[in-house]
Amino acid sequence: MSISAASAKATSPHALPSYLNPDHPGPWGIYLQQVDRVTPYLGSLSRWVETLKRPKRALIVDVPIELDNGTMAHFEGYRVQHNTSRGPGKGGVRFHQDVTLSEVMALSAWMSVKNAAVNLPFGGAKGGIRVDPKTLSRGELERLTRRYTSEIGIIIGPTKDIPAPDVNTNEQIMAWMMDTYSMNEGATASGVVTGKPIALGGSLGRREATGRGVYTVGQEAAQHIGLDIGQARIAVQGFGNVGGIAAKLFAQAGATLVAVQDHGGTVYEAAGLDVHALLRHVSEHGSVQGFENAEVLSDEAFWGVACDILIPAALEQQITAANAHQIQARMVIEGANGPTTPEADDILHERGILVVPDVIANAGGVTVSYFEWVQDFSSFFWSEDEINARLVRIMREAFAAIWQVADEHQVSLRTATFIVACTRILQARELRGLYP
Numbered sequence: 001m002s003i004s005a006a007s008a009k010a011t012s013p014h015a016l017p018s019y020l021n022p023d024h025p026g027p028w029g030i031y032l033q034q035v036d037r038v039t040p041y042l043g044s045l046s047r048w049v050e051t052l053k054r055p056k057r058a059l060i061v062d063v064p065i066e067l068d069n070g071t072m073a074h075f076e077g078y079r080v081q082h083n084t085s086r087g088p089g090k091g092g093v094r095f096h097q098d099v100t101l102s103e104v105m106a107l108s109a110w111m112s113v114k115n116a117a118v119n120l121p122f123g124g125a126k127g128g129i130r131v132d133p134k135t136l137s138r139g140e141l142e143r144l145t146r147r148y149t150s151e152i153g154i155i156i157g158p159t160k161d162i163p164a165p166d167v168n169t170n171e172q173i174m175a176w177m178m179d180t181y182s183m184n185e186g187a188t189a190s191g192v193v194t195g196k197p198i199a200l201g202g203s204l205g206r207r208e209a210t211g212r213g214v215y216t217v218g219q220e221a222a223q224h225i226g227l228d229i230g231q232a233r234i235a236v237q238g239f240g241n242v243g244g245i246a247a248k249l250f251a252q253a254g255a256t257l258v259a260v261q262d263h264g265g266t267v268y269e270a271a272g273l274d275v276h277a278l279l280r281h282v283s284e285h286g287s288v289q290g291f292e293n294a295e296v297l298s299d300e301a302f303w304g305v306a307c308d309i310l311i312p313a314a315l316e317q318q319i320t321a322a323n324a325h326q327i328q329a330r331m332v333i334e335g336a337n338g339p340t341t342p343e344a345d346d347i348l349h350e351r352g353i354l355v356v357p358d359v360i361a362n363a364g365g366v367t368v369s370y371f372e373w374v375q376d377f378s379s380f381f382w383s384e385d386e387i388n389a390r391l392v393r394i395m396r397e398a399f400a401a402i403w404q405v406a407d408e409h410q411v412s413l414r415t416a417t418f419i420v421a422c423t424r425i426l427q428a429r430e431l432r433g434l435y436p
């Protein structure tokens, strides 16, 4: 870029900060493309669209801990609050060796969209530490979690930003986060995180909520395309909290689980894998690898498996231009966040494969997180049946509204979800106005 072009860009009222380069590939670049696609549908609210294209606040923290062998290790941690126009920030914390600021920014933005899509009174946020937690002892993991929580403690809180579990974080980590924040505040603050153990103010139904939401929108979408769940063949990538539970619920409804891929490999059985035996195997051995009575497939072959419903429930950017042509499914339900690249999205759309996007498909987890937060504030806890019934109602209503918008504008479900969500966020933005 010439100097004059660079200075023109720098002085433009809409110039993006250098770290928000829309040409930069990666999750944040994908999110920016998604916002661009929806902008023509926002009417007069599009004058506020720039607020969606940059996070409100991004904190990078150094997380030093003493390892068990007495040496020191430093890890980089992040907490990004993308938008708080509709309420406090809300979103998980990921511990993974590939975590980057760009990834956390995109995940925080998708949380803004997701929370608005299901009409929860939250903005969007996300956090993470660049670490492979499998290399740490339990004590090291606890020290890492507590130091990270202290470092981000300046911006989180029950009415400011409420973290939750994500990849490689769980109830125990939420318990340590809640305790650390509470110790620093001098008062027990159970509403500072969700996804806590039941004994600490966690909600019944939270552990299964994301998978249950995936299953619920899958049922609704299947009805629209005339697919009988009881006869459907399912392939799932990622057999953890989201993929494992979704697979179990589809199987309970009579569907046949034909293939599962996780970090250890891919197993396939045309006549159907035994879901309960596979869940047991994974909890004992850590992965699907070595599961008996199943064929082993190459990782690439997974994408071409004959199935009706494909559920990516692992990491982002898994369905790409390289494998989208192989997909046989009639619909893809995105359990993971950002599993489909925009190019792959277009290919699937052209091929008539329905994509139920992450921003609605995996919103069940944050919906029950919202119930947990409400229960913590009122110190009054609901039954699991009540929670599941409320979850299913919210997911069905949200899906119906999005389907209607997709039909009205003849756009994909992803664009329709963004239209519904971005309209709500920007309406709140406009009503609040700019301070000062």
Ligand code: NAD
Binding pocket: 165, 166, 167, 168, 169, 210, 237, 238, 239, 240, 241, 242, 243, 261, 262, 263, 264, 287, 313, 314, 315, 316, 335, 336, 337, 362, 363, 365, 366
């Ligand atoms: P998890 O840690 O419980 O499970 C992750 C699964 O992905 C594991 O089975 C793992 O083996 C598999 N995996 C990891 N790397 C892989 C690879 N390279 N190839 C194939 N499989 C791989 O995590 P989770 O909570 O189930 O989250 C999965 C996805 O769902 C993430 O994108 C997460 O952001 C999203 N999500 C989770 C929740 C929730 O409530 N847990 C809510 C919304 C969205």
